[in-house]
Amino acid sequence: PDEALTNLEEFLSDNPINKAGISITAKAIASGIAQPPYEMELITRKGRKLWVEIHEAPVVEDGKTVGMVGALIDISTWKETSEELLFNEERYRNLFENAPDGIAYLDKNGIVKDCNLAYARMLDYEKEELINGHITETMAQEHRPMFKEKVPILIKEGKLLIPEVHLINKNNEVVIVRRSASAIYDSNNVFSGIIVHSHDITELLKLRDSLLEN
Secondary structure, eight states: OHHHHHHHHTTBOSOTHHHHHHHHHHHHHHHOOOOOOEEEEEEOTTSOEEEEEEEEEEEEETTEEEEEEEEEEEOHHHHHHHHHHHHHHHHHHHHHHHOSSEEEEEETTSBEEEEOHHHHHHTTOOHHHHTTSBGGGGBOGGGTTHHHHHHHHHHHHSEEEEEEEEEEOTTSOEEEEEEEEEEEEOTTSOEEEEEEEEEEOHHHHHHHHHHHHO
């Protein structure tokens, strides 16, 4: 067992995650009990970085560990993809938070799971006051049925544009928005949520009405 561990250590990079892996292997050898799979970062003889998932189990004879058997699964591509997704997620988060228009993420039932600062400011709320509330709670009473009416269309078509939706802010003032919605589907293509984009057109409509009056 010690020789097997030494042979593996020959290929380890200096990534701190490898120390945890060595400890897991040592525990398996000492206890004679297989441990959960773990990841390690290796460096091949040609200098290529390789991520592996290690599945191993001790060979026990007469209550003593005499060897280790296992398999190394190359997960390098998966790791690279995960890192790219993380980068994209961070980039999305940055755009989400700094967007000038209000954006909210809803679950499939219309519960606000997240929103950006612009969405909260539009309604004069703190973000925390809006999250876990239903999207219709900030809609004018006469516009609330719109959610149930429009969701089946959204699920079918994937996107929806509503030219005018009346919201009520914390000060009980009407905020008029142009609202678009995009459906979110999970890996099984099952509807799982909604991204709502709201552009405040209140002042624009006031200006329009004023011009029409004159």
